Amino acid sequence: MKAVNAVTTTWPRLAAERPTFAAVAEAELDAVHRYLLFLTGDRSLAEDLTGETFEKAFRIWRRFDPRRGSARTWLCQIARSAALDHFRAEERRRRREERYSSDRGPTEDAPAVPGELGEALERLSPAEREIVALRVLLELDGPTAARVLGISRTACSTRLSRALKRLEELMRDARD
């Protein structure tokens, strides 16, 4: 039996049944983690941000409206916001600690994805990894991915194509 809960409001259609938070968290945890893993390229950071994403989603779960989009889309938007906040904070920190910023190179942690694919992914920009994660791994359709990213559908499609092409080239180079 599917677990559901209902939010009673003055709007009749909003009283529609929807899945429980626990059920959504169970179903979407891997997807959100995968997305953040690709976006950040850092496994431990992705774990932290995934936890943060679900904590925030837990706090504002009452505001989730299934009519506006799937739970996966909603969670990806929260995850993206959390990741961008992290990037901003990191940038500020780097500016403060210029010494570290000048020495800072690629992360020394193990790559998010092992092997040639992981190395190639690391050479993509976060924006390229993000679109790959949303479209290929999370299998969001074009319009939904565009909404999460805040860009047009055409831009989304172009970005995906370029990212995949570049990834393929990088892997080919790695093999050669």
Added chain:
Amino acid sequence: MPATDTDFDREFAELVAQLREAPTAAPDTLRARVRALGEPEAPPTLRDRLALVPWRRTVLLAAPVCLAALLSVAVVRGVVSSGGGNRAATPVFGAARTTPEHMPPFPGVGVQQQDTAKTPQEGALSSGAGKGRPVHVDASMRIRVADLDALTDRTREAMQIVRSLGGYVASVQQRTSAGKPGEADLVLKVPVGHVDTALMRLSSLGTVLDQSLSSVDLQQTLDQQRRRIHNLELQIARIEQTLRDPSLTADVRLRLQFQLQAARQSLARLNGTNRTTLREAALSDVSLALTTQRAAGAATKDRQGRAGRAVHEAASFLAAAGAVALFVLIAVSPLLLIGAAWLFGSRAYRRREEQRLLAATPE
């Protein structure tokens, strides 16, 4: 360039398969952490409820609803306002209206007000009497009543009004003959302090077709009369004192006695004039004409019918509402423009910042 899922699945089939096979599942520690969150139990707050409101749809729905409500109010107002019967007066004669706020600056110069066909509340003229200065007020009103029965009743009512205010009816003349409109002419004397009240109450007897009012300031007239009386009294006193002198010659005494007699006659006349002036300042003249005749303008207007008046009232209401809306829009538009500029600017800035943050490619 691939545009659909199928396209990139086919074009980058091997790569996509590799990506999907990559070990990216969430670790058990993270899963346990998320499971530990459980289920939110707090009831939804107002903010939660507001977040669920589909604003765009609400605005799209609210706009026509507001418009419909405005139109309904206009229609109701038009229908209600058009049902005023004969109290909805219409101008008959094209007399201009002058309504001076104060008494005239030059004593003895009167003010005149003329008005046509107004309801009692909006059309009652003010005499300016009862403000400390003696004035004489002349007013005339022509009022339409429904029929001959109403004519008799309203005539009686007018007399009662005047008497209740301490005045009296100087004359009444009522004419009712078959086939002709009934007329009643009344000359009323109303204490000047109550003339405004009297006019107000008289105007409620029917539809005011025409009214005029003139008031004359009597202050300087009275002052002049008092000065002349005082001078005459002094003159009389001086003559009387001179006449007590026994050394006066006969011819001088005779001349003084003629002067004394003339001064006394002048004083008596002046006192009489003064009393008349004071009476004029005490009572105002109101000429009231009651008629059953329908005024030409009113008849024309009435022929338009209630529907026409309703449409006119509704249109006036909508025009007023439109004017208010336009005013508000003009007043608020700078703020709206600033708000919109800020909104679009901040959105563009945020988007650029996000692009910059996500564009960095590791070396």
